Amino acid sequence: MKRFVHGLIFLLLPLFTLAQSEYLHWEVKAGKVNDSSYNILTEINIQPGWHVYAETDAETGIDALQLVWDNENIIPDGIASFSATPSQVTDPVFDNKKFSVFLPGKLMLTQKIIIKGTVPASLKVQLKGFAASSTAFLPIDEAPKAVAFEGGIEQSSKDEIKLSTIDLKNPAEPCGDAHTSGKSIWIVFLLGLGGGLIALLTPCVFPMIPVTVSFFTNRAANKNQAVKNGMLYGFFIFLIYVLASLPFHLIGNVQPEIFNNISTNAWLNIFFFIVFIIFAISFFGYFEITLPSGIAGKVDSKSGLSSVSGIFFMALTLVIVSFSCTGVILGTLLVGTASDGAWSLTAGMAGFGTALALPFALFAIFPNWLKSLPKSGGWLDTVKKVLAFVELALAFKFLSNADLVEHWGLLKREVFIGIWLLITLGLAAYLFGWLRLPHDYKGQKISTGRKVLGIAAFLFALYLVPGLTNTPYANLKLLSGFPPPLSYSIYHKDKGVEAVVINDFDKAVQLSKAQNKPILIDFTGWACVNCRKMEEQVWTEPEIASLINEKFILVSLYVDDRKKLPANDRFTYKPADGKEKDIITEGDKWATFQSENFAQVTQPLYAVLSPDGKLMTHPVGYTPDVKKYQDWLNCGLKAYDTNK
Structure with missing residues (x-):
């Protein structure tokens, strides 16, 4: 139990970050010892009510206060020294275990270093460790500060960044595109629209259409009121998804490359891989994923037709409740467009929101159309399980992204295609009724639509087979961009045009x-x-x-x-x-x-x-x-x- 509590504390640490001024202030400078040796002097002022842990404790995972940097040519010369003697305190969070800590006041940390090779003009250093008060316990993860070295040399690499000879407005020949962009905004909007239409066919959304529209028509005082409420409801669904993209416009002003960094971040891609695997297993029917009932309940309690805000909360309730089905589709869209910038994300979200909103607005205007709407039934479960196979395949695309960026060598092209081949054969087997999943039953009638999809899945599997070979047919042009590149192969043979x-x-x-x-x-x-x-x-x-x-x-x-x-x-x-x-x-x-x-x-x-x-x-x-x-x-x- 004690280890569980300790583990839980460290899992929750990222949620409890505080501003630097709340627990300590620090400044850093360097003193030259000789041409290759310096003392880094860090003056720390621990704030009243706080203490900083002075020693590493393996049992709890607490690290001692230390100065860190990322440069293998600069190595510590001995251990750091401190101007104050640590005091002993007992910590109730860790079963009254005794710890050595530095108490409030000034503290000087001195770390001698040796520099191999050229002495740089400066070095960015960070304070690491743990701090605590009577009400808080958190990691020290201060923003890096630059320390200047006397006699250091500025790195010349920065001269390689800006080329003064490039004139974008006046190239030697005016051919090509003066302004190049990623996907067209309208293409991204249509992709979002397509994703939203797919989401409409999921069990979380489709059954809500007739129920919600009937609610509007039956509760409204007249037809005009029903139409107004339905259109307002649809507009709010659209608005919620568009508003969800606004934070990306704010972070996009920080650095222009931030979206590319987000979409290619290895750990984010691994996170999406895990999420997609979990959602796929859920869609197969092995368990149900829902958001905490308290969130949906609190939002739902504010919904209703009595006010505009009530209709807004009805729309927000739909967005939240349907997340277990729409989340993965939306996540795929966001990751796929993230590198194209904030406006592409907004366009994708707008398309997605439009597709979800339109049926509610249209059926409110033309309620008779509800009679032609297919009834909910087993076909919804089939759609959900087909989506599960698609999610499973997409999950490995995210893992492949991480593998390529970090050069792990785990998912070579043929391994990736082999996994997709197995998933596709599994999909075909399910559609033909040869593979039974939860909630399927023996002797279940296979519809013509399922058989057609099964044939399509089988043909796609046949198309994948040459991708496993070391032949000219291994270039699956229809899938270009999804599997790893041709050069990333188990056959160790580069293919196609190679960079010099x-x-x-x-x-x-x-x-x-x-x-x-x-x-x-x-x-x-x-x-x-x-x-x-x-x-x-x-x-x-x-x-x-x-x-x-x-x-x-x-x-x-x-x-x-x-x-x-x-x-x-x-x-x-x-x-x-x-x-x-x-x-x-x-x-x-x-x-x-x-x-x-x-x-x-x-x-x-x-x-x-x-x-x-x-x-x-x-x-x-x-x-x-x-x-x-x-x-x-x-x-x-x-x-x-x-x-x-």
Whole structure:
């Protein structure tokens, strides 16, 4: 029981973060000992009523107060020393166990360090540990502070970010798209609309349509009132989903690359993988997922027809109650559009909300249409279980994203396709009645619709089979972007057009000068769907492959690569807007390189440069038209030959 309580405390710690000023203040500076050794001096002021744990305790998981940094070339020289002697206190949270703690007041933490190689101009350090008062217990996770080193050298890597030679408004040739974006807003809206229509067919939503519309028509004083209430109800459903996207507009103002970072974050993708697996098992019928009844009950208690606010809460109740069915569909939509920015998210949410809202409004206006609405029944359960198979397949797409970004090597292309093949065969077996799931019964009649879907699933499984082979037929063009790239294979054989250089723009420039060829920059991502489509549907065409391989120096820059830069290559970049950004990973560097030089944050993005960094054409993004992409490449070559 004691271990359970301790574990619960640490699980809940992220929920109890407080501002720095509430438990301590701190400042940091460095004193030079010799050319490769410094003392980092941290002055800490522990606030009244608080104490900070001085020693690590393995049983409870409490860590001692310490100074940490992320640079393998800077190592501690001995243990840290403190200006005060710890006191002993008993903690009722941990069964009155005794701990060594630092009490309120000033405290100096001194840590001697040794620097291998070049001394940097500064180092970002953090205070870590745990603090407690009579009413709170929380981790110390202070925002990093920079400590300057006397005689340190500014990292030159930041000069690689901004290329003064690039003039986006005046390329050598005005071909290509001057402004490239991701998915069209209207396409995203239609995708959201499609997702909403699918959600309508789930058991959480479909049965609510006739019940809610009947409620409006029976309770209203007249037909006009019923129509007004129904339209208002539909509008509020739409509004709730649109409002849910507003926070993304706020965080989007922080850094332009934040949406790409969200959509390619490995741990977020693993979280979605787990969530989709759980939802799939639930949709199979093994258990039911519902939001806490208190949430729905509290909202429902405020709903009703007596006021506009009452109708709003009725709409909010539907959104909450239907979440167990709509959540996964909505999650897929959000993750799929996140890298395109806040407005794409809003468009997707608007489409989703429109699809859910329309039936309620239309049936309120034309209540006779309810007679033609299919009755709820076994077909809803079939839809739910088909969605479960789809969710199971999508779950592995999220796991694949994490695997690609972190280079774990778990889900190679053939393994991924093999999993999808098994899921598809399982779907076909279910639709034909060969596989029974909870709530199915022996001898259940299989409808014609199920048989047609079963045949379609079986044909899709046959289409997947060549993807397991090491043959030219392994390129499943209809699925480009969903499986891992062709080069990420168990056969250890790269396929298609290969980048001459990966994540090294300087090397590409050197090769460009040596071979007298223009540079083709490919801003890409390991988890980028449209990037894979370009590589597997466009670059594989003979005329494109020969152009790229023979006429260009292709450099692929991965904006979502989580591999850390060497310690000496990490730095803090300060763009024109003054907002500093830490360049820690390969992805940080190339995402910033793209946004600073090309004013774009979506992938793929292609640009042709001369060896001296001049822009040959307007950059282009996702271009599935082979002829159009070929013309753009030829335009870049023409511009390069003309401006040699």
